[in-house]
Amino acid sequence: MRTFTQRLTLRLAALVTVTTAAVLTIGGWLLDREMMSSIEVLHESEYQDLRQLIGDQPAVTAGEIARRINRSAENHAALYFIQVHSVGGEILYRSPNLGANLLPDLSGRELHWTVDLPGLGPLRVSEFHDPLWHVQVASALAPLRRLQGDYVEIAVILMIGVAAASIGLGYAFSRITLQPVRAIEATANRIRFDNLSERIPVAAGGDELASLTRLLNQMFDRLQASFEQVGRFSADVSHEIKTPLALIRLNAEKLRSRLAADPEAVTALGDILEEIARLNQVTDRLLFLAKSESGALKLALKSVSLPALLASLAEDAQVLAADRGVRFVLEPNSPGEIRADPELLRQLLLNLVSNAVSVSPPDGLVTLESAPTKTGWSLVVMDEGPGLLPAQREKMFERFVRFEQPASKGGPRAGHGLGLAICKSIVELHGGSIRAESRPERTGLRVIVELPR
Secondary structure (H helix, E strand, C coil): CHHHHHHHHHHHHHHHHHHHHHHHHHHHHHHHHHHHHHHHHHHHHHHHHHHHHHCCCCCHEEEHHCCCCCCCCCCCCCCEEEEECCCCCCEEEEEEHCCCCCCCCCCCCCEEEEECCCCCEEEEEEEEEEECEEEEEEEEHHHHHHHHHHHHEEEEEEEEHHHHHHHHHHHHHHHHHHHHHHHHHHHHCCCCCCCCCCCCCCCCCHHHHHHHHHHHHHHHHHHHHHHHHHHHHHHHHHHHHHHHHHHHHHHHHHHHHHHCCCCCHHHHHHHHHHHHHHHHHHHHHHHHHHHHCCEEEEECCCEEEEEHHHHHHHHHHHHHHHHHHCCCCCCCCCEEEEEHHHHHHHHHHHHHHHHHHHHHCCCCCEEEEECCCCCCCCCEEEEECCCCCCCHHHHHCCCCCCCCCCHCCCCCCCCCCCCCHHHHHHHHCCCCEEEEEECCCCCCCCEEEEEEE
């Protein structure tokens, strides 16, 4: 797909080339007309000279006409083809350069005509009528045709040159013209949830770009207000709901002893407590995301030994995997330290492992490996689940996004769609990046976390 700059360049080049072609075509047509008109003017001048030579005496014979004209042959017949015939059509004189050819009688036609004679090629013939005879003057058009051919060649070369130059100049013009649009794009791309206060600079003047910039800034104002309102709402609701949930859980726990004799009631009470625990978990995660996105969450950065952190994490990961009938393996990793919040880093990796375990089939393998990079560390969690489509992988780190997996049927209830969103927040708080890609050798996902050193 071509960019808008490329499309604008091609359109400008096409416009300039077509305009140039039209100008050159019209110029060629006008040049041809002007040259024909000049030939006809010369014929008129030649006729006036011949008329004086021939005179207007009716008794002048064909031989006398030939003698008078031949007397000035160097000035006339050498440059033109001349033929004189009577009103009745009798040929009275033909210049020697006509050979065996006769010029056609133009009586009843236009007085200027183009004919093609054998051995002579195209001729432009003009016929002038006197009361006693008709004088025809013709000029060869071969030089004119050669001139027109040269014009066409030069016009083609000019069009090619103009097309090439217009592409280069059009590209430069497009880049300069679209520079304010690229500035708008760059600023708009920088505006994110953690930078909603930045605005696009408005150029001086009241042109269309200035109006567009103001419109976009107004839209960003509304987005910022909506985002802040949603963030406050999430934080406030999450905070306010914790106390009622705690009271509900305490009262439910008090009912255990009273309902001990009723197995069905005990089961229902267990379900209630389980749902309360899930609500508490959702509330905690929403509070975490709200603090992270508002900038209220501060990192407790320390120098963390990755091998020690991963070894400690592996114990919990193996218990989590064994509960689901899945194998977990911590791959050998290089020693080294990274400056990070150890608690959040542990939460990040445990969330990724938990997600990988939940989608893996029975006896599937989940691995965790780390390796140093040029700028930091790479942490990779791999599973043997069914994987995700490219469109799903782009959305998997958004809030409340869940995908139905065949491996999850009959197993524990799916999560809330917040775990991976929290992973993304933790990674971004550390200035890193997170992405997912399909495993090339088999089904499954590779979730790659890259953190700066």
